[in-house]
Amino acid sequence: MGSLVQARGGPVVSKTETAPAQYLTFSLAGEMFGVGILNVKEIIEFGNLTEIPMMPAFIRGVINLRGAVVPVIDLAARFGGKSTEVGRRTCIVIVEVPDEDTRHDIGIIVDAVSEVLEIPGSEIEPPPSFGARIRADFIFGMGKVAGKFVILLEINKVLSLEEIGMLTGPEAMTGDALAAG
Numbered sequence: 001m002g003s004l005v006q007a008r009g010g011p012v013v014s015k016t017e018t019a020p021a022q023y024l025t026f027s028l029a030g031e032m033f034g035v036g037i038l039n040v041k042e043i044i045e046f047g048n049l050t051e052i053p054m055m056p057a058f059i060r061g062v063i064n065l066r067g068a069v070v071p072v073i074d075l076a077a078r079f080g081g082k083s084t085e086v087g088r089r090t091c092i093v094i095v096e097v098p099d100e101d102t103r104h105d106i107g108i109i110v111d112a113v114s115e116v117l118e119i120p121g122s123e124i125e126p127p128p129s130f131g132a133r134i135r136a137d138f139i140f141g142m143g144k145v146a147g148k149f150v151i152l153l154e155i156n157k158v159l160s161l162e163e164i165g166m167l168t169g170p171e172a173m174t175g176d177a178l179a180a181g
Contacts, residue, residue: 022118023143025150026093026110028084029076031133033110034117034143034150041094041105043113046086057083063092063107070094072107073159079134084109099161106159117150119143124152 023034024043044065049072051061058077062069072092076084084090089112096103127139134151138158143150 025114034152039095046090074109097159
């Protein structure tokens with residue numbers, strides 16, 4: 001069941017009862033993932049990616065999206081796996097990530113987009129505490145669909161601008177971050 005959150009002065013509310021009901025699902029390295037549809041702006045064909053030198057492997061580059069520079073993250077590499085091999089169905093999902101008072105568009109490379117699924121809160125289990133191939137804080141929950149699980153991502157954590165900034169900052173490039181730790 002969903003984890004319980006005590007609202008001040010109010011009833012106990014399940015985290016999954018307040019979850020978005022619709023998720024864009026996609027495959028990545030043989031697994032099925034989903035992100036809340038309200039975070040998704042558009043899906044575009046893979047191509048015209050400009051690589052940026054000295055970036056971590058999970059930042060594949062930037063694209064020009066109607067005049068705006070949009071960074072593109074390789075989710076498979078972000079999760080600690082191998083970089084995504086571009087295939088016929090590979091595409092870039094443009095998601096909107098909040099950062100304090102503003103919102104940023106970020107592209108994520110996926111193997112293939114599947115469909116939009118409606119998953120009720122009662123069909124979402126909490127993330128596993130161990131055994132997942134990705135960090136537990138990246139997972140919102142495990143949606144049950146037709147007897148299988150869809151890993152529902154906490155997109156604000158996966159694409160945390162603060163964390164990515166730390167990973168791509170000047171210290172990360174020179175190795176000073178490792179020496180300081």
